Amino acid sequence: MTTPQRRRSAVRCLMVVPTEAPGWSSELIDGMVSAAAQRSGWSLLLEPSGGISRKIDLLRRSHALRGIVMLPNSATPVRDILALGIPTVTICNPLPGTPCVRPDDHLVGRMAAQHLARFGWRPVMVSEYPTHWQAQRLAGWRAILPGADHAYLPPEHDTLTAWLSRQQGPLAVFAANDVIASRLATASMSARRRLGQDLRILGVDDDLMARACRPALSSIRLPYMELGRQAVHTLAELLHGRSPPSDRIVGTPQLVARGSSDPMATDDATSHAAIGRIRERLTQHPHLPSSDLIEDAGMAQPGLARLWRQTHGRSLSASLKILRCDMALELMRTGSRDLQFLGSHLGFEGEQGLLDALKTCFRLTPRTIRSWMNPASSSPLTHP
Numbered sequence: 001m002t003t004p005q006r007r008r009s010a011v012r013c014l015m016v017v018p019t020e021a022p023g024w025s026s027e028l029i030d031g032m033v034s035a036a037a038q039r040s041g042w043s044l045l046l047e048p049s050g051g052i053s054r055k056i057d058l059l060r061r062s063h064a065l066r067g068i069v070m071l072p073n074s075a076t077p078v079r080d081i082l083a084l085g086i087p088t089v090t091i092c093n094p095l096p097g098t099p100c101v102r103p104d105d106h107l108v109g110r111m112a113a114q115h116l117a118r119f120g121w122r123p124v125m126v127s128e129y130p131t132h133w134q135a136q137r138l139a140g141w142r143a144i145l146p147g148a149d150h151a152y153l154p155p156e157h158d159t160l161t162a163w164l165s166r167q168q169g170p171l172a173v174f175a176a177n178d179v180i181a182s183r184l185a186t187a188s189m190s191a192r193r194r195l196g197q198d199l200r201i202l203g204v205d206d207d208l209m210a211r212a213c214r215p216a217l218s219s220i221r222l223p224y225m226e227l228g229r230q231a232v233h234t235l236a237e238l239l240h241g242r243s244p245p246s247d248r249i250v251g252t253p254q255l256v257a258r259g260s261s262d263p264m265a266t267d268d269a270t271s272h273a274a275i276g277r278i279r280e281r282l283t284q285h286p287h288l289p290s291s292d293l294i295e296d297a298g299m300a301q302p303g304l305a306r307l308w309r310q311t312h313g314r315s316l317s318a319s320l321k322i323l324r325c326d327m328a329l330e331l332m333r334t335g336s337r338d339l340q341f342l343g344s345h346l347g348f349e350g351e352q353g354l355l356d357a358l359k360t361c362f363r364l365t366p367r368t369i370r371s372w373m374n375p376a377s378s379s380p381l382t383h384p
Helices: 024-037 049-061 078-083 105-117 132-144 157-166 178-190 208-212 224-239 269-284 290-296 302-312 316-333 339-345 350-362 366-373
Strands: 011-017 042-048 065-070 088-091 100-102 122-127 149-152 171-175 199-204 218-221 247-249 254-256
Touching (some): 024 042, 049 078, 088 224, 105 122, 105 132, 157 178, 171 178, 178 208, 269 302, 269 316, 302 316, 316 339, 316 350, 339 350, 350 366
Parallel strands (some): 011 042, 011 065, 122 149, 122 171, 171 199, 199 218
Antiparallel strands (some): 218 254
């Protein structure tokens, strides 16, 4: 007579995740589910951050719950959850005495500063409220741009519109996440700013809302899938009596440049190679007419031209004009002060053609440009 084998007890774990962001939150959940599936007997229960407070008493009476993984935000009853005494791992926001798995937010800030600084616009970082991850991104931002501004702003349309309207000159904004970035993009229309021209925006998360803007928002993609997997692995270490690192940095952020910060960026695989050829030829021969560059790269086809206008909100020739103006300002910042030469070198009709283009693209008046060209003056466009 055989003795029945004893059944292993199930490991039931709770995921507390803000599900209002359908892009990155689904990646995070997928990462946790895939990691749990590799462990025998594990099951995960999903609870949105906003609904967990109503179930604290039920969780307190539950003896089946073995662990919790949560990404705490303003709607998460953190103290109540920790008071349950259940082994807990946090994602992105460290809490005292609780292991945390997070991206390299300091690197995110440095990447944002390096990307936006190249345009020469006055750089500003915009956050909604102080959190650990926003503080880390700000520290990275200021490690590259020590004199750059920073503002805490509630992401309300009227507030953001008023703030943008008060800013002088072209602006390069690093938004702490894509929620703030997309709302700034919407407010820019009311503030009479032109996204991708006199307003450059870079967000974080590469969420669905970033790709829905026109032009689409540049963003820094975070490794949410890997964060989810590592959070489950860290919880497993806790449940096996081991001591995981209190602060585990996971993965490498990835910059995804789009039209809100780069006038020639494209997500379209069909035109990506052609745009690369246009950039290369423009760098080598900046005086070539835009029509020749577009024709030679095969981008003059009606379908491609129409797709570009749909995704960028402007024609390809208009995008090239903005890129030439970027090149002109970069040359000015590095010491080129002959406007007649710059205008001819970059394919404009001499000095007046360049001044007209800078006024059209960036609302920079000839007086502003000429005052900037004075060797005794500093650029009014950049930070101190």
